[in-house]
Amino acid sequence: MIGEHVIVGYTGESGGRDALALGAAISRITGGELTVAAIYPPGSPGLAVEAQANLAHAAEELGPAPAEYMAFESRGPGRGLSVLASRIRADLIVVGSTDGGQNGRISIGATSDHLLHLSTEAVMLAPAGYQPPDEPSRLTLAYVHRPQCDEAVERVAQAALRLGVPLRLITLDLRTDDPGRLGDDLALAVRLAWESTGIEAEAEIAEGHDVTAALETLEWLPGELLICAASEDAQPHRVFLGELAMKVLRASSCPVTVLPRGFS
Structure with missing residues (x-):
């Protein structure tokens, strides 16, 4: 962790x-x-x-x-x-x-x-003016079905287990993808978290015409941390944030952590 x-x-x-x-x-x-x-x-x-x-x-x-x-x-x-x-x-x-x-x-x-x-x-x-609470409340991973995010599911699930906080997996539906496929992908990620750590992750699909609108449909707890995986374009063991993840970061109201590719 x-x-x-x-x-x-x-x-x-x-x-x-x-x-x-x-x-x-x-x-x-x-x-x-x-x-x-x-x-x-x-x-x-x-x-x-x-x-x-x-x-x-x-x-x-x-x-x-x-x-x-x-x-x-x-x-x-x-x-x-x-x-x-x-x-x-x-x-x-x-x-x-x-x-x-x-x-x-x-x-x-x-x-x-x-x-x-x-x-x-x-x-x-850290967002501007952010005041961290005494304890974290939940870890949320922005999930897209690709190897980098699958690796992140396991790592973030382990961190949530160690910290004793819930794990949430979110996928954005910007009305450009098949909602059924997004739901299936998210269900597989929930299963991966369970099989790797025994933690039962929450799962939510956020719908909106853009990233900001989609994120605003979700509830964000005080002390929540949002995690993004590096882009597939990142060099091994380096951070590289893709265009969609950058938009997520700019729209987030809680701290965001970006993991390097191949993080362990």
């Missing part, structure tokens, strides 16, 4: 604070390590000092919660977080939304865009 070692990409902006709160909550729930990182560009002593100052602010916000704080030099924040995560063997990178986006929704900037197309670790994004 991801969350054994969480790295948070921290900035002094609101998105950095949202990521810090979410990353700290995840590490508390999983009992994993927490690293807070501030990335700064090479050849910029002033920004290196600013990164250290940001980390001091992060430590004040976290208080006594155990964490390691690291300033790291890199040509770009996304690249820096990915490289640092590999070096310290973190398995989850948490970042926030860019400033100026809609409150309660995920807004993708340069850092998150880089991670969503090249990261070797799972990536979690």
